[in-house]
Amino acid sequence: MITIKEIASRLGLSTTTVSNVIHGKTKEVSAETIARVQKFLEEVEYVPNINARNLAQGQSKIIGVVLKTLDFRLWYSDNILSDSFVAEMIGGIERAVREAGYYMMLYISDDIAEIIQHISIWNVDGLILFSMMDDDGNRVAAKYHKPIVCIDTYSSEKSDDFINVGLDDEKGTCQAVKYLIENGHRKIGFFTDNRVGVDRERFWGYRRALKEAGIEYSDRDFFLFKPTKESVDRNIEKLCRKARDYTALFCCSDIYAVIIMAALKDRGFRIPEDISIIGFDDNLYSRVCTPRLTTVHQDATQKGKVAAEILIGLIRGVKPVSKDVRLEARLEIRDTVKKIN
Amino acid sequence: MITIKEIASRLGLSTTTVSNVIHGKTKEVSAETIARVQKFLEEVEYVPNINARNLAQGQSKIIGVVLKTLDFRLWYSDNILSDSFVAEMIGGIERAVREAGYYMMLYISDDIAEIIQHISIWNVDGLILFSMMDDDGNRVAAKYHKPIVCIDTYSSEKSDDFINVGLDDEKGTCQAVKYLIENGHRKIGFFTDNRVGVDRERFWGYRRALKEAGIEYSDRDFFLFKPTKESVDRNIEKLCRKARDYTALFCCSDIYAVIIMAALKDRGFRIPEDISIIGFDDNLYSRVCTPRLTTVHQDATQKGKVAAEILIGLIRGVKPVSKDVRLEARLEIRDTVKKIN
């Protein structure tokens, strides 16, 4: 790897001049010198040493993307990128980061101290946090004083330290459950594997829809799926038995929806004749299962893109329009809801 | 951010001593000094400046992970991480990289020059390449003279410049097609969206199975699915019409399999009564579709992990056992193949 110093000596110039040409600070450089330097730079395929550059400038050009492991989802995979929602979001982030001339460093951990360590070491210029719970976001912000954008993080204490990019989870779910109610359903279960974050907001949407329709809610209607890896089958069996008392099931993600659908069909349920199902996310699963899944649509790639763009804006000093950006959710009607009565 | 210099002056020591304590080079430091320094380091939460460290040592501690965009797969998504195989593999890499004390930088591009630029700038210590075609791997290796591990890359000219981590694609496919033949099938289509890389190897496996059973192959049996985003529906319609002449379809990925299954069912095909289907990958899709998909199993997370571990071994000077590592593929029998005749 050739250095500026070497180039300067070979051309009989100073490093300053070479550096200036590289950075287009050519107001005070003669046209002839510019041409000579540029030609040489191409010849030797000069590539800057980014460590030296960052050291000199106190920056990093790195966007840290941190995923916190969701322990309650380990039953389904211990690889968080198996979740296609997460994966697509990362793809959206990567693209926006790259197009803005930044670099992306991906880090997965469930230890906030470790996370802080990592971002401090690399001195990342900005941070995107996903699946942070409770005060995780605030804990990171307390130690890291550069721009932070969270995705799908609803802190109890609203913080000024970061911007959140989320979805109208409450509204989307409410709309979906209302659709069930319009179709005559009154025994509607709510299916998830946790009570926090987005799923809590979705639960509120579900409750609101029930309430506005004057339907009684009982804790029994909350289908909490919290198996260990070993007890998955047993838990599914239990849920399927319980499902007989319901005419419809709202599931907090397409994955849960297709898993429970497969299990129900195994046990002789016809869908939607015996039980209606609604999912959430609208990813490929919902379009290839049988029957095709009615679901709440959201755009994971777009979510990642928006988060990255806002973050890079912050780094560049652009004031954000809002501290709490919510993308739109909408019901995508397919074939898993039946009109009854 | 506090520096070693600052720490040294505050403790009345030299930077050398502080640095030595940090790196555990404590043979020549008094126990008392060690304790004093360590205590202080914790108090001030010292974090090294990695740019300075890398600059001084000419390393980076970064593993570059480069994905080349697969243009022939754009019909299905322009986000390569929508492909759950790719996403899971990334998850496997990330974990192994992190556990080895390295950092991962993800970069997606279809421009080899851009890719080389990126890895040169960061001077990454090692490189994992995915979905490289033809001589892509060699082109990168020509410019980048540090360890490279490719995943699923079968170059025409075998190169000494990198190690490949792949799968027994040929054998896995052959086994699957033989299973179809054992079940009485003789009109077996081969379904994919390209003729390169792993899918070519799988095609050879398919051909071998046919040949060993004395079954004639015609180019017609190759179901090439190469739509634009707009012509997806039209192409699917055409394939489904063609499928009437076959009793079984081998699909090069679970995703294609579930997509074609859904399309066939829409058109009144019963699976497996009217047509048998086999997929490839054994990801979640195959387990939640109806009926459950018989497929060739592989472990994407493991593939990523193995690639990363070999790469880090190379960086540390460990000689690899083989230049061409092949993980095992095996047939996972479920419910989409029917015995006929």
Add this chain to the structure above:
DNA sequence: TTGTACGCGTTATCAA
């Protein structure tokens, strides 16, 4: 056992 001094490649300041 500890300290001095230099090099890593770049950028920035200021003088020529």
Add this chain to the structure above:
DNA sequence: TTGATAACGCGTACAA
């Protein structure tokens, strides 16, 4: 219009 030179923070050879 160009060039010396210091600074960024760290690691290390060598001196004390």
